[in-house]
Amino acid sequence: MKFNFLILFVFFSSRIIASDTTILSVKYRLTYQKDSTNSEIKSNDIMILSVSKTSSLYYSYLKHFGYSNMDKMQLEAAAQNKTVNINEQTAKASGGFFMGNEPEVINIDFAKMETTFTNKFIENCYGFKEVLEAPKWDIDTAAIYILNLKCNKATTTYKGRNYVAWYASDIPVSKGPWLFNGLPGLILKVDDDKGQFEFECIELNIPNNITNVFIPYFKVRYVSKNVYQQKKKLFSQNVVEFLKAESGVTVTSSNGTEVKRPNKPYNPLDISN
Amino acid sequence: MFQRKRRALDKLLKGKAAINKANTKMKKIIFVCIFALSAMVASATIEKGMSKNTSNITITEKVVNNSIVWDVTITCPSGATYYSCCYSSYNSAYYGGWAIYFEVC
Numbered sequence: 001m002k003f004n005f006l007i008l009f010v011f012f013s014s015r016i017i018a019s020d021t022t023i024l025s026v027k028y029r030l031t032y033q034k035d036s037t038n039s040e041i042k043s044n045d046i047m048i049l050s051v052s053k054t055s056s057l058y059y060s061y062l063k064h065f066g067y068s069n070m071d072k073m074q075l076e077a078a079a080q081n082k083t084v085n086i087n088e089q090t091a092k093a094s095g096g097f098f099m100g101n102e103p104e105v106i107n108i109d110f111a112k113m114e115t116t117f118t119n120k121f122i123e124n125c126y127g128f129k130e131v132l133e134a135p136k137w138d139i140d141t142a143a144i145y146i147l148n149l150k151c152n153k154a155t156t157t158y159k160g161r162n163y164v165a166w167y168a169s170d171i172p173v174s175k176g177p178w179l180f181n182g183l184p185g186l187i188l189k190v191d192d193d194k195g196q197f198e199f200e201c202i203e204l205n206i207p208n209n210i211t212n213v214f215i216p217y218f219k220v221r222y223v224s225k226n227v228y229q230q231k232k233k234l235f236s237q238n239v240v241e242f243l244k245a246e247s248g249v250t251v252t253s254s255n256g257t258e259v260k261r262p263n264k265p266y267n268p269l270d271i272s273n
Numbered sequence: 274m275f276q277r278k279r280r281a282l283d284k285l286l287k288g289k290a291a292i293n294k295a296n297t298k299m300k301k302i303i304f305v306c307i308f309a310l311s312a313m314v315a316s317a318t319i320e321k322g323m324s325k326n327t328s329n330i331t332i333t334e335k336v337v338n339n340s341i342v343w344d345v346t347i348t349c350p351s352g353a354t355y356y357s358c359c360y361s362s363y364n365s366a367y368y369g370g371w372a373i374y375f376e377v378c
Contacts, residue, residue: 070367099371122372123365239372243357247365251357251373259355261376 024051026186027061027203028177030102033196035265045101047199048214049177056175057214058106064213066098071215104232105217106179108132115179117228118217121235123247125217128228134182137165146188146201154183160271162193171204178269197269229273237263330370332363345370349378 026049031042050057107116110132118127140153144166151166158179165176169185176187177199188201223231235242240261243249251259331346342359343366349355357373360366 070364099368099375122369123361239376243369243373247361249357249360249369251355251377254354254356259377 022050022052023206024173024186025049025205026051026201027205028199029202030177031198032267034267036196036267037265039195043100047102047177049175050214051173051175054109054111056108056110058178059214060102061213062098063101063103064215066101067215068213108179108181118220119228119232120217121231121242121246125220126228126231127217127220127222128225129222130225133179135180137183147204149188151188152185159269161197161269163190164193165190196267233266233268237266330367330374332366332370334363345373347374347377349374351378353378
């Protein structure tokens, strides 16, 4: 009996690895500070790291939950030859409520050592590719438990910030949230020394069953890193100005005057430039 | 004599216990009634609050220079309205509309 189970286990494991499909899905709670000067207000997101043998995909679960619900609603309405009636309730149900969540998707190809960033800025999708740069880790002996897994400490300075990471050697997958990788186990927690960003694993799924909301962006225009970052910054700081600059879309108030908005604070993870 | 007194005392005690039991039951009924009443009041208040909220996004299709475009009218909870034009798809109008909603309202 035990032998049969072993054969089945080896058969399915080899199939999973051979087909390079998702072998592990990790859900992280991301707590971050939108304004670097105001530590009182923190925002939250739920991020998914979907790991296969040679690549990983990292995106906001809440953002894509919204996108997939919106698509579903529109398809259902189209099937019944109706238009979607948008109001606050349907918007909440369809994901308009999650408008503020992170739209950036990060795909790392470990075989090619290449990172692809894609992003949807309302009308257009933009992206850029760069060589994967692994953080240089200093491994420490300190340990804590996260989700009942023993995690060891490692520190690094990466993309302009100092981080402390906790990785589980029992899960020999050298990946983690955002661009963190290269430790001898899965990274379950990372936070920066200023307390502006914290990623903490809240769920582990083997195999993948939490990533069914993901919709890849299509018609992505690949631009330089600099152009991409400028667009991302303007989109985060001032959506009204972004729409005008990008697509000529204007916003006017009821008396016909054009709406001007002050820039909001912008605090990206990558501050290396 | 003693037995009679004892019986009378027993009777009295039983009566008191019955009264106490009835009081406890009554208290329970009153508590349930108050709870149900407060739940009804709370739900009515929430419904009233919700019906006051008129914020929404209206997407309209129109033809400009022989091509179809979409515009959005945004109504904030305060009653202020904004108009945004023109989007190249319904989806863009939807996401653009809500992005503006969270920005200006």
